[in-house]
Amino acid sequence: xxxxxxxxxxxxxxxxxxxxxxxxxxxxxxxxxxxxxxxxxxxxxxxxxxxxxxxxxxxxxxxxxxxxxxxxxxxxxxxxxxxxxxxxxxxxxxxxxxxxxxxxxxxxxxxxxxxxxxxxxxxxxxxxxxxxxxxxxxxxxxxxxxxxxxxxxxxxxxxxxxxxx
Numbered sequence: 001x002x003x004x005x006x007x008x009x010x011x012x013x014x015x016x017x018x019x020x021x022x023x024x025x026x027x028x029x030x031x032x033x034x035x036x037x038x039x040x041x042x043x044x045x046x047x048x049x050x051x052x053x054x055x056x057x058x059x060x061x062x063x064x065x066x067x068x069x070x071x072x073x074x075x076x077x078x079x080x081x082x083x084x085x086x087x088x089x090x091x092x093x094x095x096x097x098x099x100x101x102x103x104x105x106x107x108x109x110x111x112x113x114x115x116x117x118x119x120x121x122x123x124x125x126x127x128x129x130x131x132x133x134x135x136x137x138x139x140x141x142x143x144x145x146x147x148x149x150x151x152x153x154x155x156x157x158x159x160x161x162x163x164x165x
Contacts, residue, residue: 004120007098008127012138014087017095018068020134021085030129042146042153044076065148097130099123 010017020026024037024045035048045060057077064072064084074082081103088096101123147154 002103003100004123005098005100006120006123006127007096008131009090010095010097010131010134011093012095012134013093014068014089014095016138017087017097017134020137021071021087021097021130022065026133030133031126032129043148043151061151062148063151065146067145067147097127099127 024039027037028034033049033051035050036046037048038046040046043062045062047058047060049056059076060073061076062071062073064070068087070084070086072082072084081101083099083101086098086100088098090096
C-alpha cells in the first residue's frame with residue numbers, strides 16, 4: 001500500500017472548513033481537470049474528470065463523516081484508493097486540513113516513484129486551491145451536517161437529497 005499525507009492551514013474556523021469540503025459539487029471550481037461531482041445520496045458520489053485528455057469516472061462511498069472533524073471514503077470503481085480528510089482547529093478561527101490517500105493496490109507492486117511524485121504534487125496543488133476557495137467563500141452555509149459511521153447515516157439533514165435534484 002502507498003500512503004500520501006499532506007496538510008494545509010486555512011484561516012477559517014473548523015465549522016466553515018468542514019462546510020466547504022462537504023460541498024462536493026463545488027470541487028470542480030478549484031480542482032483542475034475535475035468536470036463534475038454528483039452526490040446521489042448521503043454516502044455515494046459519482047466523479048467525472050479529464051486527465052491528460054482522457055475521461056475518467058469513478059464512484060465513491062463515504063464511510064465516515066463527523067461534523068467539523070473528518071470525512072473518510074473509498075473508491076467503489078476505478079483506482080483502488082481510500083482517503084480521509086481530518087480537520088483540526090489549532091487556534092480560534094484557524095483550521096488545519098490533513099488529507100491522507102491510501103492506494104490499495106498490490107503492495108508488492110507499489111506505486112512507481114514518478115506516479116507517486118505526480119500524485120503528491122497534484123494533492124499539494126489541490127490543497128492550495130482548496131485553501132483559496134475556502135478563504136474566499138468563508139461561510140458555513142450549505143454544508144452537510146449529518147453523521148456517517150461505517151457507511152451508515154447516523155443522522156442527516158437532507159442536503160444530499162436537495163443536491164441531487
